[in-house]
Amino acid sequence: MKKQRAGIQGELGAFSQEAARQLLGNQAQVIPFQRFDQVFGALRAGKIDVAVIPMENTLAGSVHENYDHLLNFDVRIAAETNVRIVHNLIAPPGVRFKDIRKVYSHPVALNQCLRFFARHPKMERVSFYDTAGAVKMVMEERNSDAAAIASRVAASIYGAKILRRSIEDDRHNFTRFFLLYRRKDAPRRTTHARQWKTSLVFTTRNVPGALFRALSALALRDVNLTKIESRPLRGKPWEYLFYVDFLGREDDPRVEKALGHLAEVADFLRVLGSYPRGR
Amino acid sequence: MKKQRAGIQGELGAFSQEAARQLLGNQAQVIPFQRFDQVFGALRAGKIDVAVIPMENTLAGSVHENYDHLLNFDVRIAAETNVRIVHNLIAPPGVRFKDIRKVYSHPVALNQCLRFFARHPKMERVSFYDTAGAVKMVMEERNSDAAAIASRVAASIYGAKILRRSIEDDRHNFTRFFLLYRRKDAPRRTTHARQWKTSLVFTTRNVPGALFRALSALALRDVNLTKIESRPLRGKPWEYLFYVDFLGREDDPRVEKALGHLAEVADFLRVLGSYPRGR
Known part of the structure; x- marks a missing residue:
């Protein structure tokens, strides 16, 4: 295969x-x-x-x-x-913790280890496009004062050493x-999952209460939103696309009715998929 | 004074x-x-x-x-x-457009000039913490192959030259x-503005329809939402804070009632301010 x-x-x-x-x-x-x-x-x-x-x-x-x-x-x-996500301080073998002056990683990872950097003010944070890529880079450059922040797996793949484990501020x-x-290639849905989620995106006309009416299509049928996210609409300053996740499957009759109602009140609607809820 | x-x-x-x-x-x-x-x-x-x-x-x-x-x-x-926002390609005097290989700017600015970079594939995009700071840096370093993307004002402050004007993909x-x-120091509101906006932040209990009920406090009083934004709640994975902007002033009786109703259904509510709507 x-x-x-x-x-x-x-x-x-x-x-x-x-x-x-x-x-x-x-x-x-x-x-x-x-x-x-x-x-x-x-x-x-x-x-x-x-x-x-x-x-x-x-x-x-x-x-x-x-x-x-x-x-x-x-x-x-x-x-x-x-x-x-567990962040580790990773350096080439031979690099000593006390010599480290530059720490490379993705900006999000660097920002999730602020307490570590507060305790070690000599270490400068340097943005890199990727966590694992930062490990690869410090292994190639082999500077004695450079380290990276990345996963355990990244250290192991590139033969680097973990100097401090789990330096992230927050375990959640x-x-x-x-x-x-x-x-067109998406597989047919199996029916084994206990709980399903559906993701969709819609726009509303820019009138008072438009988002409220759109959400009512779900709420009036007890469909439980798990996320709502707005994104700016290109070419229409200060108007937004809404991305919504809810519990339920697209072909559940209750959800089908909610989607029909939402299609009436939305300017644009696309279902992005129904999938088993992650643990 | x-x-x-x-x-x-x-x-x-x-x-x-x-x-x-x-x-x-x-x-x-x-x-x-x-x-x-x-x-x-x-x-x-x-x-x-x-x-x-x-x-x-x-x-x-x-x-x-x-x-x-x-x-x-x-x-x-x-x-x-x-x-x-107007982005310009800016370099030290004497640097020629055809010699430029590295272009420094804030990642958001670099991402807003993708068509320019597609037309000039020899130019490498390099992330910098700030647009104007990138101009300052290329003026200090004076490399013959480096430029920055920033505002007209930044070019003028640091004595740099604009090589290409308005290279952003989208004028909107x-x-x-x-x-x-x-x-505690916020000034008293004047009454001269024609239209006001209010910004607030709230959380809801994680139950079906909670966001819908919260928004109903505004919608049922014809208060017009101009923005809704969700942010993850620290320490509670997959729960969210909601930031909402709407038209109206905190001390307008209709808004006061809406805020009272919202306080009933929200777990937490804070008004961040009422202010004249920008043009």
């Missing part, structure tokens, strides 16, 4: 690789890209079969760029998973990932 | 300085800080009188960090303004700024 090709953003060892393992097991071939739009582009072009994409973090919030891509590339959500640190297919 | 001290993030010449001019005229003394939390910290400590802070951009969306700071530092919104590019005071 041909291995499924799964695109991720970031070098091997990024948290996206752990998400791909949770979603697809060890059978998928993980293919790294530098930017998110490149992953979505490769999916559209058929160069990969699926994409594993971070959507929100419990501390940093949504990855807004990816919400925009969900709409602009014609994808469908097939699954979600949550990855616990999870990132939610989606498994995405091209819309 | 003592000049009002206004804190901004970014070097002099940043778009925040233009916002400060729109909000305070030319009389205020603008004091630059490197990070947003430093501006808020200086306001709390009384080292500055007001802060001028970007909250959202019509293309990039909200500056989420600052929504968190609105709540964590005890501030009040006294005014808003919108600044039209505005950033919305707040003028912030310490809560």
Whole structure:
């Protein structure tokens, strides 16, 4: 059987690789890209079969760029998973903790270790495009004063050493990932999941109470919202797209009625997928 | 009369300085800080009188960090303004367009000039903490292959040359700024504005329909929402704070009733300020 090709953003060892393992097991071939739009582009072009994409973090919030891509590339959500984020201070073998002056990582990771940096004011934070990529880079450069912040797996892949474990400020640190297919290739839904979620995006006319009326389509049928997110509408300053997640499956009769009602009051509506709720 | 001290993030010449001019005229003394939390910290400590802070951009969306700071530092919104964002390619005098290989700017600015970079593939995008700071840096370093993307004012302040004007992809590019005071120092509201806005933040219990009930407090009184934004709640994964802007003034009887009703259904509610609507 041909291995499924799964695109991720970031070098091997990024948290996206752990998400791909949770979603697809060890059978998928993980293919790294530098930017998110490149992953979505490769999916559209058929160069990969699926994409594993971070959507929100419990501390940093949504990855807004990816919400925009969900709409602009014609994808469908097939699954979600949550990855616990543990940040480690990682350096090439031989580098001593007390010599470290520069610490490279993704800005979100650097911002999640503020207490560590407050305790070690000699260490300068340097933004890098990716956590695992920062480990790869410090291993290549081999400066005696440079370290990276990344996952345990990244340290192991690149043969680097963990100098301090779990330096993140807050242990309630999870990132939610989606498994995405091209819309036409999305697999049929199985019926094994206990609970389902549906994600959709809509716009409303810019009139008083428009969002309230849109949400009433769900609330009047006891459909439970789990997230609402607004994004600016291009070309229409101060108007917004709304991304909504709720509990329930697209083909549940109650949800079907809610979606029909929502379609009446929305200017634009697209269902992005129904998928089993992550743990 | 003592000049009002206004804190901004970014070097002099940043778009925040233009916002400060729109909000305070030319009389205020603008004091630059490197990070947003430093501006808020200086306001709390009384080292500055007001802060001028970007909250959202019509293309990039909200500056989420600052929504968190609105709540964590005890501030009040006294005014808003919108600044039209024009990006220019800026280099030290003598640098030739065809020699440019590295272009430094804030990641948001770099991402707003994607068509320019697609036409000039030899130019590498390099992230810098600030647009105006990138101009200052290329003027100090004086490399013959480096340029920055920033405002016209930044070029003029640092004596740099504009090589290409208005290279942003989309002209509908505005950033919305707040003028912030310490809560106890916020000025009394004048009554001259034609239209007012109020900003508030609330949480709901995590039960079906909770957000719908909260919004009904506004919708049932024809209070017109202009923005809703969710932010993750620290320590409670997958629960959210909601930031809402609506048209109307806190002491308008209709708004007072809506706020009373909202307080009944919300777990937590704080009004962040009422202020004249920006043009």
